[in-house]
Amino acid sequence: MLIALGVTGGIGAYKAVEVARGLQKRGHEVVAVMTHSATRFVGPATFEAITRRRVITDQFEAGMNADIEHIALASTVDLLLIAPATANIIGKLANGIADDFLSTLYTATRAPVLIAPAMNTQMFEHEAVRKNLDTLAARGARFVAPGEGYLACGWIGKGRLAEPDAIVAAAEAILRPDGPLRGQRVLVTAGPTFEDFDPVRFIGNRSSGRMGYALAAEAARRGADVTLVTGPTALEPPAVREVVKVRGAAEMHRAVMLRAGDMHVVVMAAAVADYAPLECAGQKLPKDGDTLTLVLRKTPDILGDLGHRRVSKGGGPLLVGFAAETENVVAHATAKRENKQADFIVANDVSRSDAGFDVDMNAVTIVGAAGAESLPLQPKSRVAEEILDRVEKLLAARPAEARHGSG
């Protein structure tokens, strides 16, 4: 979504850079609107580099009025967030004064407004400021309360800008008030596993992690409390509650088994190695002979262990597996679903060069209790939506006690 981030001239202006980053990490576009005094605390170039957009600093800049930008922006933004908001801007907004871009944008937009005040304690408690805050609240503006602590002016008290994480969370709560997966704890595994056989060498696979990362991001977007357990990838992790970085299958097994009891859903999108070297040499293996023999041992089957634990103990999270197949896709995926006791298996035909491993698109067949359903070639983000649509349906059909996790 598009967020206009208004930055006004307070010492907390530097924290707005973190706010912009946090919003972007959650998949939002940010356009920074700085007042003249804000630019004395932080340079517009900083926001430009972070947001990769031109920063609006002046209503009367050349070109600014050609497309009546404040009107264009006012009708396209999904949220106007002002952090930090000084007593001055709060006074202007409350009284309808529109003498710069930010105050004009406020009067022109009908998007929700979120204000993070920051000022000296005495100012914050002043009747004039209180009255202005009340006026804005009565008009529907929402606030992120300032924190208590050391203020730049030497006072200790209320007035310090709230922490960037709290501001980002408040923005998210407005933009996604009630995701369908709110309250659900979802664990997603992603990426390959690397199985070391000496200090510098390993056996890996071509999984990029994109499918799992897309699932984690989409589950978070739907309000779930997401844990991402990821093998080595080059991807920037999405904004989720916890990211656990692992390397080998055994480590991934431990990380997942430790957390699965608390989860409502586990999606095993990782391409876990089926075999790992029996031993990892302490020193780099020398190039001694014409051939090298490595002895491999089966890795623990994470999805299988979760499935069997569920059968033996009852309850347990909803389980989604993936299957990378090169032939007889449906038959193999059906057998895997049964062997591993998963609720459904998302089967990839990895023999296709346009889908599956290491590309952005995927064409999957979903094999569940009711049979197989083939989906068209589509971006992995869209496949993630399809998978989570099915997860939501299955969760809704579960008995109430299973929906509260298995303990």
Ligand code: CTP
């Ligand atoms: N998986 C797992 N633990 C393993 C291997 C695989 O949890 N040690 C999971 C994968 O994350 C995936 C599913 O099991 O969700 C299927 O993985 P795949 O390797 O395709 O299937 P296997 O059952 O291992 O069978 P095969 O390699 O023989 O096709």
